[in-house]
Amino acid sequence: MLSSVLLRDALELLFVIAVGGMVVSAIRKLRRGEIKVIRCEECGRPTSNAYPICKHCGAPRPTDSV
Numbered sequence: 001m002l003s004s005v006l007l008r009d010a011l012e013l014l015f016v017i018a019v020g021g022m023v024v025s026a027i028r029k030l031r032r033g034e035i036k037v038i039r040c041e042e043c044g045r046p047t048s049n050a051y052p053i054c055k056h057c058g059a060p061r062p063t064d065s066v
């Protein structure tokens, strides 16, 4: 009983650390300019390198960063 509670707490703690670490590393990359914010040429809103088209208006993402 007690050990299962401890296990759950430990897993939650690990999860929080993992997510926190991901967020911190993403912020560090962003600060170093490794992640560039790509702005859609059509609608001007920020989109992502992960998508070939704008999430907002569907226009093709500018490819000058590749």
Ligand SMILES: [Zn+2]
Residues within 6 Å of the ligand: 040, 041, 042, 043, 044, 045, 054, 055, 056, 057, 058, 059
């Ligand atoms: Zn767009």
